[in-house]
Amino acid sequence: MGRDHYGAERTRRVPWGAVALVLLTGLALMRNGTEFTEGPPQPAAAASLDLGPEVMGSPVDDGGVQPLPYAPASRVSIPSIDVDAPVIDVNLDPDGLIEAPPPEDPNLAGWYQNGIAPGQLGTAVVVGHVDNNSGPAVFFGLGSLQKGHLVEVTRYDGRVAIFEVYGVEVFSKDDFPGVRVYGDTGSAELRVITCGGGYTKSGGYDGNVVVFARMVETR
Numbered sequence: 001m002g003r004d005h006y007g008a009e010r011t012r013r014v015p016w017g018a019v020a021l022v023l024l025t026g027l028a029l030m031r032n033g034t035e036f037t038e039g040p041p042q043p044a045a046a047a048s049l050d051l052g053p054e055v056m057g058s059p060v061d062d063g064g065v066q067p068l069p070y071a072p073a074s075r076v077s078i079p080s081i082d083v084d085a086p087v088i089d090v091n092l093d094p095d096g097l098i099e100a101p102p103p104e105d106p107n108l109a110g111w112y113q114n115g116i117a118p119g120q121l122g123t124a125v126v127v128g129h130v131d132n133n134s135g136p137a138v139f140f141g142l143g144s145l146q147k148g149h150l151v152e153v154t155r156y157d158g159r160v161a162i163f164e165v166y167g168v169e170v171f172s173k174d175d176f177p178g179v180r181v182y183g184d185t186g187s188a189e190l191r192v193i194t195c196g197g198g199y200t201k202s203g204g205y206d207g208n209v210v211v212f213a214r215m216v217e218t219r
């Protein structure tokens with residue numbers, strides 16, 4: 001099994017929208033040779049965005065919460081799906097590809113350290129595997145999230161950024177709407193991404209589950 005990558009980004013600090021069409025093309029690991037046959041939950045229609053495909057923003061009211069300064073992410077918690085996982089910085093490999101968290105540890109998420117920090121003004125991105133050769137991984141249940149669920153990201157400065165989910169979608173990897181997913185909405189936002197959609201042994205998952213959330217509280 002080859003290494004997993006989040007796609008190509010050839011320069012540092014390129015805006016997310018400029019590289020979104022080639023990000024996250026190899027997130028899932030294939031389930032060959034295991035007894036794990038039940039697929040991950042997929043987003044329900046009730047969790048979809050109340051937006052047209054070209055519109056950014058959301059119906060969530062952030063209550064005027066002030067963005068936080070830059071600080072790396074250290075942990076992500078999603079109580080409604082029993083996620084409580086350390087977050088590691090992921091960087092670029094020698095070929096300029098964003099590296100995935102090591103697949104051997106199923107309870108591990110990654111944050112690209114040259115992007116927006118969770119809680120900063122802009123769109124931060126946290127990624128993780130949906131499964132590995134042993135079974136479900138950290139974001140296996142991501143597709144079951146609903147509007148109003150919370151995602152908490154602890155940072156290395158001791159602050160916690162709390163995000164409220166306002167949409168959950170699955171997008172084809174061949175037609176990934178980069179600007180819609182990664183675009184700056186003018187608020188502190190978070191995207192949590194894993195693989196989803198259809199699955200084949202030869203090609204893995206054909207889509208990405210994307211959780212859209214906006215910061216509503218800090219502590």
